[in-house]
Amino acid sequence: MKRDSDIIDVIFRKHRDGEVIAFFPNDVFGNGMILSYSHNGQHSEASLEFYGECKPCRDKEEYKDLFHELARNYGCFLRIRQRLSRYRK
Numbered sequence: 001m002k003r004d005s006d007i008i009d010v011i012f013r014k015h016r017d018g019e020v021i022a023f024f025p026n027d028v029f030g031n032g033m034i035l036s037y038s039h040n041g042q043h044s045e046a047s048l049e050f051y052g053e054c055k056p057c058r059d060k061e062e063y064k065d066l067f068h069e070l071a072r073n074y075g076c077f078l079r080i081r082q083r084l085s086r087y088r089k
Contacts, residue, residue: 008076011084012063013054020063022070023051025084034084039066048084056082 011023019038023046027035036046057063071078 006077007079008074009081010067010070010078011081012057012066013051014057014062015054020057020066021046021054022063022066023054023084025081028084037066037070039069051084 009025011025012020013023014020019040022037024035024037028048029035029045032048033045034048034051035043036051037043060067067078070076
């Protein structure tokens with residue numbers, strides 16, 4: 001059984017250049033930044049403005065590679081979410 005501490009909420013979105021980015025809705029910072037992860041940049045902070053420029057990934061095929069990379073590298077259970085608004089503090 002997974003503990004809440006083993007579960008990480010994630011939102012997958014796609015930038016207009018086609019790059020898929022994982023955003024972590026529980027890691028929104030007071031300075032208007034959100035924790036993100038991509039194949040190229042790994043972990044970084046992204047602005048909420050950048051998050052808004054990215055379009056939601058609706059098809060699992062779009063984000064499956066990044067999903068598996070995160071799960072493999074961090075050994076966590078990822079819970080897919082669709083919206084940031086309900087998680088903002």
